[in-house]
Amino acid sequence: MSEIAGATPHLLRRVNSGAVLDVMRASLAVTVSELMEATALTRATVISVCEDLMQRGWIRELENQRAFGGYQKGRPARRFELNERAGYVLGMDVGISKATVVVSDLRGKVLGRSSQPFASAEITAGERISVVDRTAVMALQKVGASPDSVLAVCAGIAAPVDRKGDVLVTQHFWRLFDVGLKAALRDLRGWTVLLENDANLAALGERWRGAAAGVDDVVVILASERLGSGVIDGGRLLHGCGGGAGELAFLDMVEGVGDTFGIAHLARTWAAEALAGRAKTLLREHASDGVEAEHVFAAAAAGDVVARRILERLAERMARVIAAVATIINPELVVIGGAVANSAGVLLEPIAMRLNEFTATPPKVAVSPLGDSIVTVGAVRCALDYVEKNTLDLELAPPAGAVTS
Structure with missing residues (x-):
């Protein structure tokens, strides 16, 4: 990786950490040498970055193993992998008749799913938010994950949404989805919520894992x-x-x-x-x-x-x-x-x-x-994109049972 002119040590650490994480996300397990080759960083820099990312909980070191049935000189190569359970993302499909929420790990593997109906199309904003929140908590409980472990949420709705996440409300049907979901879930759970049109998420999901x-x-x-x-x-x-x-x-x-x-x-x-x-x-x-x-x-x-x-x-x-x-x-x-x-x-x-x-x-x-999962697949991809872009600014929740000072 070439030097960045005028870069501060802090910026260089962020760039180097981002480069290492990109390789980790695209690989199952990698050695220091493989990271050096993929990032053009020195051995010392790679090891320093990995130590920092391990301390922060984003990656983990695998147990060293000798070649099976043979002798191997020297110390075994250190191997690292992404900690896909460092946190979770939620993908939501908030339709007119029901809400569906899936829980995904940081590699995009769906671990749990829950759906709940809305009483009617014309329920209040508070009632709609309550159903969405309850559905999300139920999905998390199926996985054994706490709300504190959620790093990002993406919700797909059947209304146009602009680049800033604001709903276009020029039609009555679209206005039904303008319920303040982002602010409500932030206040209730502390979650970062990305709002997007359901068909847009379908396109993202299809391009990621579909036809x-x-x-x-x-x-x-x-x-x-x-x-x-x-x-x-x-x-x-x-x-x-x-x-x-x-x-x-x-x-x-x-x-x-x-x-x-x-x-x-x-x-x-x-x-x-x-x-x-x-x-x-x-x-x-x-x-x-x-x-x-x-x-x-x-x-x-x-x-x-x-x-x-x-x-x-x-x-x-x-x-x-x-x-x-x-x-x-x-x-x-x-x-x-x-x-x-x-x-x-x-x-x-x-x-x-x-x-x-x-x-x-x-x-x-x-x-x-992708069937009726097409929107939630795209929502997971959208939430993962946010996490991957902002990884170094996110603080992971301590593991269950961990003692904090």
């Missing part, structure tokens, strides 16, 4: 009840000046679309319309309890003509939606995400066949493998 891994130009469309999208352009998540980048209200003006209802909503609606007539269909088996999207997909797979026609309508409509997005944004890939993605794979071929009719820049299309 868009490694893709720099991607749009992820949450497509279950209502359509919303997150946009990554050149590897950068787009917000727009008020957080509205990726909003799909313009679909009201797109021929053959006309609204932002999603696949699950339309499958349910069109199935109900079909059942109102005299058509012979397997969907009648579910008429008493209500036909859901999964019933339509299952019936289509069994050869049901009515269900297949519904899927054809869905495929053409989604082709128009994707083509509109592709014409405006020109991504390499569009991913269909949300709970409906588990069934939507059957739509990919008919969508791809229609795209050239509607746009001169057809993207590749995929369905997300």
Whole structure:
């Protein structure tokens, strides 16, 4: 690592510590020599940094072991690894009907999960915050972690959020999510809370661990009840000046679309319309309890003509939606995400066949493998990004049972 002109010793220590931590996060275990090679730091500097990071609790030294079954001259190499349980991050999906919270370690492994419903869409801000807080505590209890061990929280909501974390409240539905969650959880638990749009987090999660891994130009469309999208352009998540980048209200003006209802909503609606007539269909088996999207997909797979026609309508409509997005944004890939993605794979071929009719820049299309976890995966990634950027300014909670002076 080259010298930084005019750098103070304190700044150099921070830069060196950051470089070592970056290597640790990308590795399972590393030796001093491997850290020297990866960072271009001297042995003395690497050892000093590791000692400091161990003392602060961020990394740990592994027990030295001789080569199995043989003789090894000299002292065994010192090996270090990230202490992935030094603290935790929370990923939240705060929807209109329920809150879901996952607890992750510092390598992004989800350790616990909890969901709780809201009594109604129109509950007070205090009631909504109380449910979110209770859900988070329940998730932490499943892991055996204390609230004090949480280093960062990211909450995804179904409303536009700008770069500063402020909610765009120009519509009543969006205003329902402007409940002061960041300040409330800071006051209740001392947590740093990052607020983000759910579709934006879906895009982050998809690019991290989904079908868009490694893709720099991607749009992820949450497509279950209502359509919303997150946009990554050149590897950068787009917000727009008020957080509205990726909003799909313009679909009201797109021929053959006309609204932002999603696949699950339309499958349910069109199935109900079909059942109102005299058509012979397997969907009648579910008429008493209500036909859901999964019933339509299952019936289509069994050869049901009515269900297949519904899927054809869905495929053409989604082709128009994707083509509109592709014409405006020109991504390499569009991913269909949300709970409906588990069934939507059957739509990919008919969508791809229609795209050239509607746009001169057809993207590749995929369905997300993340299912209904897509938002919490992105929320965990967002919270980890905060921790990794601010590691050296964060103070870890003492381990349970530790004696503090």
